Amino acid sequence: xxxxxxxxxxxxxxxxxxxxxxxxxxxxxxxxxxxxxxxxxxxxxxxxxxxxxxxxxxxxxxxxxxxxxxxxxxxxxxxxxxxxxxxxxxxxxxxxx
Numbered sequence: 454x455x456x457x458x459x460x461x462x463x464x465x466x467x468x469x470x471x472x473x474x475x476x477x478x479x480x481x482x483x484x485x486x487x488x489x490x491x492x493x494x495x496x497x498x499x500x501x502x503x504x505x506x507x508x509x510x511x512x513x514x515x516x517x518x519x520x521x522x523x524x525x526x527x528x529x530x531x532x533x534x535x536x537x538x539x540x541x542x543x544x545x546x547x548x549x550x
Contacts, residue, residue: 496534497538498530499531522537
C-alpha cells in the first residue's frame with residue numbers, strides 16, 4: 454500500500470469540503486449508474502408470483518412442474534425471479550386455456 458501526502462494551500466475549509474463533497478457525490482452517482490439495480494435482483498414468493506399472473510397456487514405449481522416458469526429454492530421455500538416472470542409473459546411461453 455502506498456501512502457500519498459497531499460498539501461492543501463490557499464483553500465478554506467468550506468471550499469475544500471465542498472470540492473470533496475462534489476467529487477464524492479459524482480463518484481457515488483457514477484457507481485449507482487453502473488450498478489443498474491435490475492429486476493433480476495428481485496425475487497418474489499409463490500403467492501406474489503401467482504398474484505402477478507392472476508392464477509392460484511396450484512396452477513403456479515403445475516406451471517413450475519412442467520417447466521413453464523422456473524423457481525429457486527432457498528431452504529424449504531420457493532421463490533421466483535421477477536424478471537424471468539416478465540420475460541415469460543413477453544415471450545408468450547405459457548399456453549393459457
